[in-house]
Amino acid sequence: MSGIRLGVVGYGGRISGLIQGVFRELAADLQVTGIVDPDEAGVRSRIDSAAPGRGWAKAGGGIADDVTFYRDIDQMVKQGQLDALAIGTRCNLHTPLAIRAAQYNLPLFLEKPVAVDMRQAKALEAAFDGSQCRAVVSFPLRVSPLCELARQYIDEGAVGDPVHVAATNYVPYGTTYWEAAYRDYDVTHGLFLQKATHDFDYLMYLMGQPIVRVAATATRGHVYGGDKPSGHRCSVCDEVADCLESPQNRRRNSSGGTTSDHLCLFSVDCGEGHRLNEDASSAVLEFADGSQGVYTQVFYARRDAGTRGANVSGYLGSVAFDWYTDELKRVRHHAPFSAVEKASGGASHFGGDLELARDFIALVDHGADSRTPIETGLQSVYACLAAKESAEKSRFVNVRLVGQN
Ligand SMILES: NC(=O)c1ccc[n+]([C@@H]2O[C@H](COP(=O)([O-])OP(=O)(O)OC[C@H]3O[C@@H](n4cnc5c(N)ncnc54)[C@H](O)[C@@H]3O)[C@@H](O)[C@H]2O)c1
Incomplete structure (x- = not known):
């Protein structure tokens, strides 16, 4: 199909980057x-910054948007x-808008997480049940x-039947969850839904089955959050010389995060109690056939401490x-052979954004199958909600399965 006409709900940073880039x-x-x-003014500035003559060529040429x-x-x-439609608003609006779209x-x-609580997730599942929207x-x-x-190697029998998976996510850009809009708990509902939704999804894909039971724990308030006044920022703070998060110290230490004001x-705006993003959180996962996994995410990691896999x-x-x-290692447990493969990286989200774009354009163009249909978004949210509840109640929680009554 030539000249796809796309309608966007919530033309923010993430979706505009995808559209102007990989799409x-x-x-x-x-x-x-x-x-x-x-926010029409904000949207127009994002569109203008990508207009021909202003970095447009970098996005692969194209025509100007007439919006x-x-x-x-x-x-x-x-x-x-x-x-076609795209929904790129913040987390808590994905469900109500996707229900309209259905x-x-x-x-x-549809951006992730597809829902932020059980009520939303069930409503979204019901809306897509019987809908032709893909x-x-x-x-x-x-x-x-x-x-x-x-996944290909696992399918080909490289490990035999998968019995165990250990997954880590040391996020080197984690400060964003306390210094940007993501710190608004009413919007994100915590970092299982905000971050682990990706990881639970790919872990279920690799293991070839859903997570059915979760025991989780969350550590909050040890690093970020605190009692600095509401709206406090570096430009009015008298601790910038010592604070490791001040622009000058981030610059000096090359420790990442924004280097502007x-x-x-460490402000009260980050929330408190269960309504504060976790410094670190972890989950023990049980898959449908009884195989198991562990997942851990750490948000204060910096620089070379970043790892995810x-x-x-x-x-x-x-x-x-x-x-x-960007490395994969296969070890044969019963033969004297191991192999390390190195990928050539550098693409956004490790090449995943380009693959998402491929799927979306092919779906619009000729109805091709999506590798991440709505069920994947929902199943991951159900696992995240179980992890969230488990961490709050200190006990194992069963995961609702898509299609379950
Ligand atoms: N898949 C990924 O890897 C990935 C990466 C980054 C962000 N995200 C997700 O993308 C989403 C958006 O993040 P962002 O950083 O682009 O946020 P953003 O704030 O830049 O964009 C949100 C946009 O929605 C608009 N908006 C607010 N209320 C609206 C409403 N009622 N109707 C329509 N539009 C409305 C805002 O004005 C803004 O333009 C988040 O949910 C985040 O989790 C996903």
Whole structure:
């Protein structure tokens, strides 16, 4: 199909980056013709910054967007002659908007997490039950070439039957969850839903089955959060000389995060009690056939401490990979051979964003199957909600399965 007409709800940082980057790399004449977003000025500045002559060539050429702003998704679909929809708002709005979108049977690109609580998740599942709307859920890790390679080796019998998986996620850019809008707990609902939704999804993909039971724990308030006043920021703070998060110290230490004036990571605005993003959280996972996994995520890691990946093992062997080193290692447990493969990296989300774009453009163009349909988004949310509840109640929690009554 030439000249895909895309309608976008929530034209923010993430979705504009995808559209101006990987979407147009594959479909240079894709046009954003309709937008629903209350921040028209912000949207226009994002569109302008990508306009021809301002970095446009880097996005693979293309045509300028001739955008109409609409009141809501219904008006946009009725008047906009769209070929497809994308939802790029923040987390808590994904479900209500996707439920509206489910009525229209247009191909849908949907940001994660697809829901933030059980009520939303069940409503979303019900809306898609019987809907013809097909979605590409924004899970770049599952479709990244390194994960696909691991899955291929596991399918070919490299480990025998998978019995165990150990997965780690040391996030070197974790400060964003305390200094940017992600610290608003009402929007994110914690870092299992915000972050582990990707990891639980790809782990279920590698193990070939759903997570059915979770025991989790969360550590909060040891590092970030605190009692600095609401709205506090570096430019008015008298501790910037010593604070490791001040712009000057981040610059001096090359420790990452924004190096301009920013909101305080130790402020009451970060929340308290269960309504504070966790410094670290972990889960013991039980899969449907009784095999098991452990997953741990750490948000204060910096610099070379960044690591994300998994080691899947069975009696016959192990397959381990890490997206940060872009390396996969296979070990045969009963033969004197091991192999290390190095991927050539550098692409956004380890090449996963380009694969998501491939799936979405192919879905719009000729109805091709999505590798991340709505069920994957829902199943991952159900596992995240179980982890969240388990950490709150200090006990194992069963995971609801998609399709369960
Ligand atoms: N899949 C990934 O790897 C990945 C990576 C980054 C972010 N994300 C997800 O993307 C989402 C958006 O993150 P972001 O950083 O782009 O946020 P953002 O704040 O930059 O974008 C959100 C946009 O939604 C708009 N908006 C707010 N209320 C709205 C409403 N009622 N209707 C329509 N639009 C509305 C805002 O004005 C803004 O333009 C988050 O849920 C985040 O979890 C996913």
